[in-house]
Amino acid sequence: xxxxxPEKTVERLSQYRRILxxxxxxxxxxxxxxxxxxxxxxxxxxxxxxxxxxxxxxxFHKGYDINELLSKINLALNYERVTPIAFVGMGELGRSxxxxxxxxxxxxxxxxxxxxxxPPAEIVDGIPVYNISQLxxxxxxxxxxxxxxxxxxxxxxxLTSIMVSSGVTGxxxxxxxxxxxxxxxxxxxxxxxxxxxxxxxxxxxxxxxG
Amino acid sequence: xxxxxPEKTVERLSQYRRILxxxxxxxxxxxxxxxxxxxxxxxxxxxxxxxxxxxxxxxFHKGYDINELLSKINLALNYERVTPIAFVGMGELGRSxxxxxxxxxxxxxxxxxxxxxxPPAEIVDGIPVYNISQLxxxxxxxxxxxxxxxxxxxxxxxLTSIMVSSGVTGxxxxxxxxxxxxxxxxxxxxxxxxxxxxxxxxxxxxxxxG
Numbered sequence: 567x568x569x570x571x572p573e574k575t576v577e578r579l580s581q582y583r584r585i586l587x588x589x590x591x592x593x594x595x596x597x598x599x600x601x602x603x604x605x606x607x608x609x610x611x612x613x614x615x616x617x618x619x620x621x622x623x624x625x626f627h628k629g630y631d632i633n634e635l636l637s638k639i640n641l642a643l644n645y646e647r648v649t650p651i652a653f654v655g656m657g658e659l660g661r662s663x664x665x666x667x668x669x670x671x672x673x674x675x676x677x678x679x680x681x682x683x684x685p686p687a688e689i690v691d692g693i694p695v696y697n698i699s700q701l702x703x704x705x706x707x708x709x710x711x712x713x714x715x716x717x718x719x720x721x722x723x724x725l726t727s728i729m730v731s732s733g734v735t736g737x738x739x740x741x742x743x744x745x746x747x748x749x750x751x752x753x754x755x756x757x758x759x760x761x762x763x764x765x766x767x768x769x770x771x772x773x774x775x776g
Numbered sequence: 777x778x779x780x781x782p783e784k785t786v787e788r789l790s791q792y793r794r795i796l797x798x799x800x801x802x803x804x805x806x807x808x809x810x811x812x813x814x815x816x817x818x819x820x821x822x823x824x825x826x827x828x829x830x831x832x833x834x835x836f837h838k839g840y841d842i843n844e845l846l847s848k849i850n851l852a853l854n855y856e857r858v859t860p861i862a863f864v865g866m867g868e869l870g871r872s873x874x875x876x877x878x879x880x881x882x883x884x885x886x887x888x889x890x891x892x893x894x895p896p897a898e899i900v901d902g903i904p905v906y907n908i909s910q911l912x913x914x915x916x917x918x919x920x921x922x923x924x925x926x927x928x929x930x931x932x933x934x935l936t937s938i939m940v941s942s943g944v945t946g947x948x949x950x951x952x953x954x955x956x957x958x959x960x961x962x963x964x965x966x967x968x969x970x971x972x973x974x975x976x977x978x979x980x981x982x983x984x985x986g
Binding site: 570571573576577580581584643644647649651655656657659661662663665666667671673674681683686711712714716717718719722735736737738740741742751752754756757758759760761762763764765766767768769770 | 780781783786787790791794853854857859861865866867869871872873875876877881883884891893896921922924926927928929932945946947948950951952961962964966967968969970971972973974975976977978979980
């Protein structure tokens with residue numbers, strides 16, 4: 567396996583995995599590359615290349631063994647090692663994402679949620695909730711490595727520098743701000759402005775043609 | 777101009793526009809396709825094709841006229857018409873996105889925010905805040921057309937059907953749930969699970985090699 571898989575491959579492996587989890591309790595179940603391709607909206611050649619990269623070979627007649635494929639994806643995406651995660655300013659959405667991982671990916675462990683203002687309770691759905699002023703202290707105590715950040719633009723930079731100096735090495739950023747981080751920190755940017763403008767565009771088209 | 781632009785073109789036009797807004801007050805300013813391409817991480821051929829699709833032609837020596845380009849993009853993305861938008865369960869992030877549009881895109885007008893539990897105030901940063909139980913009433917009264925939805929999975933489907941029956945025709949969905957909507961409603965899905973798993977993957981790689 568290459569030391570570092572291509573970005574698109576990593577995204578698709580995560581998507582294949584989520585689909586395959588639905589079939590994991592079937593005995594001797596197989597799936598064809600073109601079926602996986604259709605579900606994640608790519609082509610079968612991409613699927614076969616992705617799976618070749620993680621050392622998976624299919625049977626020409628039967629396709630890919632689903633349980634073997636799940637193990638290989640877990641290995642490739644490093645799910646034997648738990649990542650402690652914190653949500654910063656994510657509101658209600660955090661609950662939903664935490665519940666998903668609790669059921670489907672124990673390697674992603676949400677250990678803290680931070681809110682602006684007074685926490686509604688000390689623990690919500692099993693996850694401790696803190697005021698944002700506790701950020702540095704809690705990240706250090708709970709060894710948080712990855713933060714999902716959804717905060718007003720004016721706070722994004724300052725909070726990022728607190729996270730990084732406290733040991734965070736991965737940030738998924740929803741705030742419409744470019745974060746400046748040291749080279750060892752991986753930032754994944756979620757461009758909500760573009761997505762919202764795109765939704766408005768296609769929505770108006772539907773209305774016009776509908 | 778084609779009646780419906782390709783998805784990627786719409787995304788890139790939104791991104792070009794955001795960059796160009798920084799230069800809009802320069803007189804007679806021009807930009808080359810390869811510079812736009814570098815900033816939005818695509819290639820110059822894509823930029824030229826996108827701009828050709830919206831009827832924009834560049835000067836071989838000088839590049840594209842920035843103010844003309846901004847007008848053409850505004851026209852192509854239909855920004856002469858205001859879209860009333862509501863945020864449902866977005867927490868602190870909503871403020872940040874609303875502030876961005878207030879400054880940079882008056883066609884995207886955030887008219888309401890909905891929270892679970894008691895609203896912190898009647899109006900926050902100029903936007904009225906309501907409890908989620910008011911969803912149907914407020915959408916109808918304020919003619920909301922587009923909702924950004926970030927709610928726990930167990931509520932996503934029910935709230936979606938309320939939105940659609942109240943007149944919403946566009947949904948940007950952050951919840952990890954596939955929404956079922958009628959054909960005239962455009963749903964844009966933001967796959968937070970995949971992005972989070974991807975961040976964790978590249979983060980671990982950085983650590984390993986760092």
